[in-house]
Amino acid sequence: MTYPNTYLIEHPLIQHKLTLMREKQTASASFRHLLREISLLLGYEITRDLEVVEKTIETPLENMQAPELSGKKLCFISILRAGNGLLDGLLDLVPSARVGYVGLYRDADTLEAIEYYKKLPKHIHNRPVIVVDPMLATGHSAIAAIDIIKSSGANRIKFLCLLASPEGIKNFNEAHPDVPIFTAAIDRELNDHGYILPGLGDAGDRLFGTR
């Protein structure tokens, strides 16, 4: 099955670490550490098209034209709270990135996303923006977060997750066909409570040891 505008990043190291994360006996500290490691590998892929320009530098032996990142600074936006599990590794990779947060919770009955917090960097128009949340389940939170981020002026957005459901991808693509999805796996389905199957459980609870 292929999904429009969706990139599956299937590196063996990512798959191995994801398997460890899925196992229910994996403790929070290991879960967090594994997600941080995976975020470095996902971050490497999703930043592949960052612009570079050549500048003249001096090595100990001679001058050369060497590439450096150019253009507007990258912006990472974490969907609270589980997004922070991906954010930390991405910031190791691109320490100069700008950072924003969107806080959303799921209404237990309707599964709709309700905003409770927003802090975005200024001037995100034309800045490459990567929105992160480990789980693309119903897609409601990601869709709502990107609605909010677009209304702040962002127009170059990618969405990064760890696990996606087919339903979430479909809903997301319908709402934001211009925003590519990058994910490490696409699982079978959602259950009646909006959890991904087989999945890994509640990413926020497993990251932060709440439950």
Ligand code: URA
């Ligand atoms: N959020 C999670 O943390 N896990 C799921 O399976 C779905 C949404």
